[in-house]
Amino acid sequence: MGETTFERTRPEDYLTRLAASELGRSYKSLAISELGIEPGETVLDLGCGPGADLPAFADAVGARGVVIGLDNDPLAVRRARAGCGTGVEVRHADVQATGLPDRSVDRVHTDRVLQHVADPLRVLRETRRVLRTTGRAVFAEPDWDTLVVDHPDLEVPRAYRRFIVDRVVRSPCIARQLPGLAARAGMSVTRVVPVTTAFRDAEAADEVFGFRRVTERAVAARYLEQDTADRWLEHLATRPFFASVTLFLVVAEPGS
Numbered sequence: 129m130g131e132t133t134f135e136r137t138r139p140e141d142y143l144t145r146l147a148a149s150e151l152g153r154s155y156k157s158l159a160i161s162e163l164g165i166e167p168g169e170t171v172l173d174l175g176c177g178p179g180a181d182l183p184a185f186a187d188a189v190g191a192r193g194v195v196i197g198l199d200n201d202p203l204a205v206r207r208a209r210a211g212c213g214t215g216v217e218v219r220h221a222d223v224q225a226t227g228l229p230d231r232s233v234d235r236v237h238t239d240r241v242l243q244h245v246a247d248p249l250r251v252l253r254e255t256r257r258v259l260r261t262t263g264r265a266v267f268a269e270p271d272w273d274t275l276v277v278d279h280p281d282l283e284v285p286r287a288y289r290r291f292i293v294d295r296v297v298r299s300p301c302i303a304r305q306l307p308g309l310a311a312r313a314g315m316s317v318t319r320v321v322p323v324t325t326a327f328r329d330a331e332a333a334d335e336v337f338g339f340r341r342v343t344e345r346a347v348a349a350r351y352l353e354q355d356t357a358d359r360w361l362e363h364l365a366t367r368p369f370f371a372s373v374t375l376f377l378v379v380a381e382p383g384s
């Protein structure tokens with residue numbers, strides 16, 4: 129039986145690789161269809177990273193439309209600028225305070241961004257402020273408490289998930305909180321589309337989960353004992369693999 133090698137460090141191009149993977153392509157195309165972009169519209173991608181979604185938005189708005197990508201990581205901004213053509217503007221800014229005028233945007237998009245920001249409610253209020261009254265937002269965000277991994281002792285993947293939820297991701301369950309937060313921001317959630325991915329290939333899953341790195345941190349934080357962690361990684365690397373997590377596409381519109 130072959131043995132999987134788990135990554136020791138996160139590769140620099142991991143966001144681009146993930147976007148190009150079968151998982152990335154499938155939920156990202158769903159998000160674009162939920163956005164319902166029309167030619168000539170203005171689309172704002174909050175937390176655009178290296179710009180994985182910007183070319184598809186540029187195609188959808190056409191020559192008369194505008195695409196604005198926004199990120200607070202200078203390296204991501206440089207990469208996004210390098211990868212985009214005309215009609216796409218990439219700005220270095222905080223998604224909690226975009227600096228854009230009121231009611232200047234038709235569509236707002238996030239993909240795994242609200243889970244990281246200090247104040248997601250502020251981002252929703254900002255989204256409400258910049259959206260035109262006919263506008264729409266699609267937030268693609270995971271719920272890390274839905275992570276399941278096959279292992280003979282259920283307590284081990286539970287401890288691993290608890291570590292991620294408690295210590296790794298700032299707002300690990302942001303997707304389920306969005307209807308409540310949207311209401312507080314003056315928006316309403318019109319649709320929620322769950323996208324559950326079942327990973328059967330340990331190496332492909334590792335690109336998302338970073339098993340070795342996260343497990344080492346879980347041991348340091350005393351969520352797992354070292355010998356349990358060693359057996360866990362060996363099991364994941366050598367046995368038939370199964371893991372699953374759910375990401376939700378949350379569609380919201382400005383309330384009346």
Ligand SMILES: C[S@@+](CC[C@H](N)C(=O)[O-])C[C@H]1O[C@@H](n2cnc3c(N)ncnc32)[C@H](O)[C@@H]1O
Binds near residue numbers: 200221223239246
């Ligand atoms: C997981 S990446 C996703 C990138 C991109 N949306 C994609 O699908 O490939 C999250 C991105 O959000 C950005 N980000 C996080 N907090 C931010 C903030 N407060 N303001 C601007 N960007 C932020 C990070 O720099 C990172 O590029």
